[in-house]
Amino acid sequence: MGGCRAFRHRAACGTSGARRQERTAHERSRRRGDARCAVGVEQSTHRGPRPRSDGGRHRRRARARRNRGARTAPPGSTAHDLPGRLCRRDRCSREGRGGRRCRLRPGRGDSDAPREIRGTVIADLPGAQPGLPLAHDWHAARGVAATAASALRSETVPLEAGIGRILTRDLLALSDVPHYASSAMDGWAVSGTGPWRLTGESTLDPGFAATIVTGGLVPPGADAVLRSESGIVAEAVLASTSSTGEPHPGQHIRMPGREARCGEIVVSAGTLLNPAHIALAAGCGHDRLDVIRRPRVLLLLTGDEVDEHGIPGPGRVRDSFGPQLPGVLRMLGAEVVSQQRVRDDFAATVEGLEEHSGSIDVVVTTGGTGDSASDHLRAALRSLDAEFLVHRVAMRPGGPTTLARMPDGRLVLGLPGNPLAAMMGLLTLAVPLLAGLQGRASALGRVESADRIEGRDASSILVPFRTVDGRGVANPWLGSGMMRGLADADGVLVVPPGGVGAGDRVETVPLPWR
Structure with missing residues (x-):
């Protein structure tokens, strides 16, 4: 095991000795509370003259190697995007000793399990907007989406x-309302006290009655309605059979303006x-x-490996977004103006984002939000001078979900390419976003958890659940590409980073179709 670890260090840093010297220097820097450890990227600038030593020379050479490697990626490549993952907080930050140690690691494609730490700020990442949060806390991201735009006209x-x-x-x-005196019952309109002689006249004199139906016009002179089950007619004379003295004055008459x-x-x-x-x-x-008015939505579906019909072959996947998302968006009050499929290509992504620019309120995209060479959404948004409102969300699945505003005011919601991750992104950001555009709020619920669910780093975990005996039971099939767990769910548990215990009250996201 030790040999394997040393080999990995030599492969990554050139020599294990230089790496150990660098780690020792970092420990000293961390104990001093060096500001360079407080942001999500290591700095390569010196704070001032320092005594030279062999260890310092090794550190400078190791740092130079890293910096040279970081500058080899051409502009527009995925190296200029945000990293997929961060390391865990080091022990000193958890115990309050010194700053944060957040050395960036390159993403590994599927980054629906972000380890971004809330409050971390990007300082010098190429292509990143200065001061942009690396990942929004789940509740904060929803708040941004809800207030991203004012209600439509x-x-x-x-x-x-x-x-x-x-x-x-x-x-x-x-x-x-009602605009005339009407009967609340089938029976007879009566005038005065009974018994009453039936008449066909349009106006009733005292001692007379006329047949009437529910909603019928009460004739002038009538002062009550006797229900059909409370009266009997013999030889054209109506008598009340009620033991309660019906009818009372005004009984069973709906007066105008009532x-x-x-x-x-x-x-x-x-x-x-x-x-x-x-x-x-x-x-x-x-x-x-x-x-x-309803928000007008353009739906852009990406993916070169997607089949729209039948059973996909090896290396291919079936399109689940095309038949699913338009209906969900309509449930959220949106009008899907157009649905288009876009190639996994930078130019095609840019062209798709520019479509219908004058008539669209929100563009919803699927896929392309990660960090691989085939993910182009973030680079396309930057090329169009979009402002990132939510770059990522500290949640899983669905962490790469992003929200941006185009210069013309259109909002772009980027959903991950995995089906469950995309739905969690939709429930997290699209629900409050579309509700805000329609002038209403999106509410969360609460349920008692039947299970103990462990937390995950600084990320919220979204878990589809069923309600059993009034408690939320987590569904299986929770992989980011699985939809079976959501298919029969009653809602989604929002498990905080610290986890929940059995019997704890947990926030829930309602499902639009429940």
Whole structure:
């Protein structure tokens, strides 16, 4: 084991001795609280003259080798992107002794298990925006998405298109509701005390009654309605059979304005409209409603290895995003204007991002958010002068999920290429983003965890769960490429970095289709 470790050090650093000298120097620097250990990349500049020694010479040579290696990548390559992973916090930072030691490691392709440390700031990574957080905490990322843009403008739609929309103007009753005196029961409209003689006249005099149906116009002169089950007719004379003295004055009559008076606000602006609101609006005389328009979404699906039909061959994968994501986005209130497939190519990615620039609010992409040579989204966004709002999220799966704003105001949500990772990214950022554009908030739930779930570094873990006897039971099949665990889930547990114990209350993300 020791020989293997020494071999790896020699392969990485040239000589194991220089590496040990460098580590010793770092320990001294860490104990002093050297500022160079407080950011996510090692600095190569000297703080000032220092006594020379053989150890110092070895350290300078090792540092020069590293710096030369870091500068060999051409501009636009993946070396100019953010690293896929960070090492764990070293023991001194956990115990409060000195700064953070976060030496960057190159990503290994699938970076849905980020080890980024919250609060770490990029200082000198080529291509990174100064001061950009390396990874957002899960809650912070949702907050950024929710406030990334203000609510969209209002539009007028027919009543039947109003369900699930946000009302932008108070809804007033255009007349009294009901607008006439109507019967609440089938039976007889009566005037005065019984028994009553039946008549076909449109106006009732005392001692007379007329047959009436539910919702029917109560004739002038009537002062109550006797239910059909509470009366009996013999020889055109109506008598009450009620043991409670029915009918009482005004009984079973809906008076004008009982539900709403003309000009009264019946639904306030800002309300999320449900089917009952639509029926109420119709009853108040409305044909159309003023609501916030739906966010218009362009869906870009990347992947050269994707088959859209049948069973894929070796090295190929079946497209699950194409038939899935448009429906989910519509459930979140979006209008999918266009769905396009884009080659795993930098120029094609740039071209796709520029499509429909004048009519799109949000671009949702799949794949290409990692660090490999075939991942082009981040480089394409930088080439278009996009502002990264969320570069990564400290969660798994779905850590490489990114959110950016284009110079023209469009928002770009980049989802990872693995199906479950993409859905976790969608639930984390797309839900609050699209809700914010529609002028509403996205709520989280809570459930008691039936399981003990260990935490993972500084990342939140998103776990599909089923509700069994009122408790959340974690589903199996949790790999970033698996959808079986989400297919029958009731929601998603948000396990904090410290983990949860059985019986703990855990935050949950509702599923749009539940």
